[in-house]
Amino acid sequence: MSEATKSLKSRKHRLASSFIQLKVLNDNGHSNGEAYSFEGKLHAAGHYPLKPLKTEILQVNIGKMCNQTCRHCHVDAGPDRKEIMTREVMQQCIDAVKNSDFNTVDLTGGAPEMNPDFRWFVEKLDKAGVNIIVRCNLTIILANPRYYDLPEFYKTHNVVIISSLPHYSARRTDAQRGEGVFAKSIQVLKMLNEVGYGMDGSGLELHLVYNPSGAYLPPSQESLKKDFKRRLKSDFDIEFNDLYAITNMPISRFLDYLIQSGNYDAYTDKLLEAFNPLAIDGLMCRNTVSVGWDGYLYDCDFNQMLDLKIGDKAPLHISEFDEEMMLSRTIITNQHCFGCTAGSGSSCGGEIA
Amino acid sequence: MGKPYYIEEDLFKFGNITEFQPELGKKFFSYYNAVFEEGALTEREKALIALAVSHTVQCPYCIDAYTTASLEKGADEEQMMEAIHVAAAIRGGASLVHGVQMMNKAKEISM
Numbered sequence: 020m021s022e023a024t025k026s027l028k029s030r031k032h033r034l035a036s037s038f039i040q041l042k043v044l045n046d047n048g049h050s051n052g053e054a055y056s057f058e059g060k061l062h063a064a065g066h067y068p069l070k071p072l073k074t075e076i077l078q079v080n081i082g083k084m085c086n087q088t089c090r091h092c093h094v095d096a097g098p099d100r101k102e103i104m105t106r107e108v109m110q111q112c113i114d115a116v117k118n119s120d121f122n123t124v125d126l127t128g129g130a131p132e133m134n135p136d137f138r139w140f141v142e143k144l145d146k147a148g149v150n151i152i153v154r155c156n157l158t159i160i161l162a163n164p165r166y167y168d169l170p171e172f173y174k175t176h177n178v179v180i181i182s183s184l185p186h187y188s189a190r191r192t193d194a195q196r197g198e199g200v201f202a203k204s205i206q207v208l209k210m211l212n213e214v215g216y217g218m219d220g221s222g223l224e225l226h227l228v229y230n231p232s233g234a235y236l237p238p239s240q241e242s243l244k245k246d247f248k249r250r251l252k253s254d255f256d257i258e259f260n261d262l263y264a265i266t267n268m269p270i271s272r273f274l275d276y277l278i279q280s281g282n283y284d285a286y287t288d289k290l291l292e293a294f295n296p297l298a299i300d301g302l303m304c305r306n307t308v309s310v311g312w313d314g315y316l317y318d319c320d321f322n323q324m325l326d327l328k329i330g331d332k333a334p335l336h337i338s339e340f341d342e343e344m345m346l347s348r349t350i351i352t353n354q355h356c357f358g359c360t361a362g363s364g365s366s367c368g369g370e371i372a
Numbered sequence: 373m374g375k376p377y378y379i380e381e382d383l384f385k386f387g388n389i390t391e392f393q394p395e396l397g398k399k400f401f402s403y404y405n406a407v408f409e410e411g412a413l414t415e416r417e418k419a420l421i422a423l424a425v426s427h428t429v430q431c432p433y434c435i436d437a438y439t440t441a442s443l444e445k446g447a448d449e450e451q452m453m454e455a456i457h458v459a460a461a462i463r464g465g466a467s468l469v470h471g472v473q474m475m476n477k478a479k480e481i482s483m
Contacts, residue, residue, distance in 0.1 A: 186448070188448060188449075188450075190449065191448075191449075231443070231444075233443070235440050235443045235444050236444050237444070238416075238443075238444055238445050238446030239445075239446070242414070242416065242445075242446055243446050246446060288384075
């Protein structure tokens with residue numbers, strides 16, 4: 020197995036430690052010598068301390084296991100990661116959803132489908148009457164015959180599918196997600212279209228995620244969506260609903276890429292310079308709670324990977340979920356948060372400002 | 373080895389030209405920013421034109437800046453290289469079209 024197909028953790032890389040990542044992120048000011056902090060920016064914008072607005076989306080990371088090893092992965096997911104959520108913790112998530120205002124459960128990973136209790140979880144959530152999102156990497160559906168019927172399974176449970184396709188060209192997609200990923204992704208998008216996903220009037224939603232294949236910010240979501248629609252239709256006869264443009268967060272494997280390629284300083288300067296206070300209202304940490312594979316709670320999936328747990332005194336677990344307490348909490352921020360406030364802002368649902 | 377003439381970091385100090393002449397510098401940047409705003413041409417089209425012109429004026433700062441800008445405005449690698457071919461075609465064409473002048477002169481002074 021080449022280095023590029025292994026997680027930082029299995030390589031025993033220093034950036035596998037969230038402590039080291041936070042140290043790197045906090046050791047650097049702007050290249051012009053100016054010190055800065057995200058907290059300071061929140062103060063200046065009148066948003067400190069940052070508070071949640073509502074509990075709308077429960078984002079559940081059901082495991083770090085994945086069939087791909089994307090170069091920018093903030094989860095450090097891969098085939099060598101074994102951490103997955105148990106059915107017991109899934110049940111605790113279902114109980115929390117039933118006793119709160121969450122209307123959407125957003126399943127992510129890793130490749131969430133690789134968790135052996137994935138289908139059980141989706142069926143239970145469907146019965147509980149919430150909207151279900153699955154962040155599907157597309158290629159998993161071709162990875163093993165046992166996944167071939169997933170498009171039908173998703174259709175049965177009216178799951179919203181959100182899938183990464185960083186570009187409509189093989190060059191950029193494969194550079195980020197691995198050799199051959201583009202061709203397989205196209206094949207799976209066609210399978211999803213065949214069962215009705217992304218097609219007008221089907222009610223089955225298929226959204227794509229663009230994120231830059233390098234150390235630069237995403238273009239405007241609207242103009243990019245038009246390009247993707249045009250090119251995927253003309254080149255492959257593929258349809259989809261919406262496109263979300265997401266900024267790469269300077270953590271985990273993307274942080275490693277930035278440092279290795281000599282782009283770290285310029286990229287973090289760029290995020291700081293593009294700070295947009297108008298993005299603060301739409302930050303996903305304000306309507307989302309994130310659950311880790313072991314059931315601990317976080318303000319977002321990025322905080323989860325940096326091990327910044329919710330809880331003033333002790334880390335809070337989904338089994339102790341309390342909506343009132345959750346709404347009164349202070350959201351934990353750090354230097355990586357500049358990734359969500361740059362330019363038009365960024366969230367798991369794309370632009371926010 | 374001496375210092376290079378072009379220093380990468382200097383690109384980010386472009387704004388400092390106002391230090392020696394604030395009034396004209398500010399007018400220039402105000403104009404410059406207005407030029408690159410979306411208008412009859414999109415921001416992406418303007419970035420691609422700037423990328424092509426950067427190669428014609430052979431300014432390394434401009435090439436770095438408008439390679440990044442083109443990517444951030446959603447251009448792809450193929451479009452970017454085609455923009456540079458447009459610059460190259462005009463540069464080559466500008467030389468060759470003067471060939472007519474050469475031919476005129478040669479014919480004028482030849483039997």
